[in-house]
Amino acid sequence: MQAAERVITDPAAARALEDSGFLGRFVRPASPSEVARSLGMRPNLAHHYARRYARLGLPFEAERRAGHVYYQLSAHTFKVDLQVIQASTGSTATHDLPLILEGYLRAYERSVRAAQPEEGHWSYHHFNSEPRPAPPYGALLPSPGRPTALPGPYA
Numbered sequence: 001m002q003a004a005e006r007v008i009t010d011p012a013a014a015r016a017l018e019d020s021g022f023l024g025r026f027v028r029p030a031s032p033s034e035v036a037r038s039l040g041m042r043p044n045l046a047h048h049y050a051r052r053y054a055r056l057g058l059p060f061e062a063e064r065r066a067g068h069v070y071y072q073l074s075a076h077t078f079k080v081d082l083q084v085i086q087a088s089t090g091s092t093a094t095h096d097l098p099l100i101l102e103g104y105l106r107a108y109e110r111s112v113r114a115a116q117p118e119e120g121h122w123s124y125h126h127f128n129s130e131p132r133p134a135p136p137y138g139a140l141l142p143s144p145g146r147p148t149a150l151p152g153p154y155a
Contacts, residue, residue: 002073003074005076007080016056019049027072027073028072032049032069
């Protein structure tokens with residue numbers, strides 16, 4: 001039977017909860033084959049993970065019908081102590097934050113360099129004493145000379 005909340009104390013189960021895309025498909029009883037189809041993965045891999053996570057107590061075998069096993073999450077909410085997460089990943093916020101910050105700063109510097117014109121580094125600040133009304137609504141809509149969608153793979 002599915003509980004409302006369950007406390008996780010096993011580091012392996014805490015790591016497994018990171019696979020929320022897969023586990024989230026078992027909120028209601030579902031067979032690993034159905035989950036595999038919905039995620040575009042091989043059925044044997046879905047069965048492997050379902051059995052593996054069931055051994056950790058995350059989903060349980062809800063029923064068997066016509067030769068199919070249906071799993072369901074053992075709880076709607078899983079509560080994991082931060083110490084269990086740190087033990088399972090070997091990381092802490094004080095360790096991870098500098099790495100994240102370093103990556104963010106590198107990406108920010110790249111985007112600033114890409115946005116700057118070649119003739120120099122200028123920052124423009126416009127001040128106007130007279131209020132300017134917003135452009136009319138129709139000016140923001142697509143027109144024959146203006147593309148209606150982004151080019152390339154975003155179209």
